Amino acid sequence: MIxxxxxxxxxxxGVPIVALADVDLKVEAGEFVVVLGxxxxxxxxxxxxxxxxxxxxxxTIIVDGVDISNATRRQLFDFRRNTVSFIFQSFxxxxxxxxxxxxxxxxxxxxRGDEVNPAEILAAVGLGDRVDQFPHELSGGExxxxxxxxxxxxxxxxxxADEPTGELDFVTGVQxxxxxQKQAADGRAVLVVTHNREISRxxxxxxxxxxxxxxxxxxxxxxxxxxxxxxx
Numbered sequence: 049m050i051x052x053x054x055x056x057x058x059x060x061x062g063v064p065i066v067a068l069a070d071v072d073l074k075v076e077a078g079e080f081v082v083v084l085g086x087x088x089x090x091x092x093x094x095x096x097x098x099x100x101x102x103x104x105x106x107x108t109i110i111v112d113g114v115d116i117s118n119a120t121r122r123q124l125f126d127f128r129r130n131t132v133s134f135i136f137q138s139f140x141x142x143x144x145x146x147x148x149x150x151x152x153x154x155x156x157x158x159x160r161g162d163e164v165n166p167a168e169i170l171a172a173v174g175l176g177d178r179v180d181q182f183p184h185e186l187s188g189g190e191x192x193x194x195x196x197x198x199x200x201x202x203x204x205x206x207x208x209a210d211e212p213t214g215e216l217d218f219v220t221g222v223q224x225x226x227x228x229q230k231q232a233a234d235g236r237a238v239l240v241v242t243h244n245r246e247i248s249r250x251x252x253x254x255x256x257x258x259x260x261x262x263x264x265x266x267x268x269x270x271x272x273x274x275x276x277x278x279x280x
Contacts, residue, residue: 049206049237050075050098055107055117057093057260067093068260071107075239077205080232082248083241085257091241092210094257098239099132099208100124112205129158133199137211139191141183147194148179154198169197173227189220196227207231209240213247222275225250229275246280249273 052073058064068090075081085091096102097109100116109117112131116124133154134140141150148166155164167179173193183191192212199207209228213221225247232238232252240247248254249268256264 049077049079049112050239051108051110052094052098053108053110055094055097055104055109057090057097057102058105066260068097068104071260071262073255073262073265075237077237078232078235079252080229080238080250081240081253081255082251083239083255083257084243084245084248085241086243089257090260091243091257093260095208095210095239095241098206099134100127131204132206132208133202133204135192135195135199135207135209135212137214139183139188139195141191141194141198143183146180146182147175147186147190147197150183150194151197151201155201155203158202158204160201160203163203164201166197166201169200170194172200173197174223187220189216189223192216192220192224193227196224200231205236207236207238209238211242211244212240213242213244218278218280221247221280222278225278226275244280246278249278250275 052071055068055071057068058066083091097104104117114127116127147170151166151169155161170176170179173196175190175193178190213224228238250273251268254268255262
């Protein structure tokens with residue numbers, strides 16, 4: 049579903065900053081993979097390139113059969129519409145739209161406006177009673193669940209999440225992780241980047257980045273944990 053081959057990314061002229069160096073990575077459909085590393089390790093750069101928000105300096109990125117590292121603008125437009133869904137740490141939901149309208153926007157953007165019932169999707173993420181609320185009337189955790197519902201409304205096979213629990217309390221963070229696990233169980237490729245090592249314990253695989261390079265790739269240390277075993 050996701051494949052990076054010898055991917056590097058540099059920023060700046062003269063003596064460039066190397067954000068990623070010779071990264072090889074595969075994520076299969078139905079896999080929940082956490083990319084772990086401190087600030088500046090290249091996590092968000094990697095996520096942005098998988099989502100076609102940025103281009104690699106070298107290497108190849110193939111997502112759902114599309115070589116996005118050599119795609120045309122039209123192909124990238126179709127790719128962003130039909131293949132990937134983003135969940136941002138800052139939520140990025142529209143303040144002037146209700147929860148239901150935000151979800152409907154996601155469906156419309158993916159060309160699925162007539163196939164989606166926003167109320168049903170919001171109920172699935174525990175917001176069945178918040179359908180008509182505006183973002184300022186919702187807690188941070190509820191806003192994040194609206195963002196996840198909007199991503200689900202696209203029906204896209206790849207879900208990318210940047211620090212999805214970073215601004216949430218522990219209980220809400222665990223609820224968000226449970227929702228992400230369910231998306232992988234339903235067959236989506238789920239790629240999450242975080243600096244929180246505890247979150248990586250519930251992943252199928254943990255990819256650790258340091259200074260733009262993968263330093264480990266495998267199951268969580270000590271085996272995969274249940275959500276009830278987490279604490280932070």
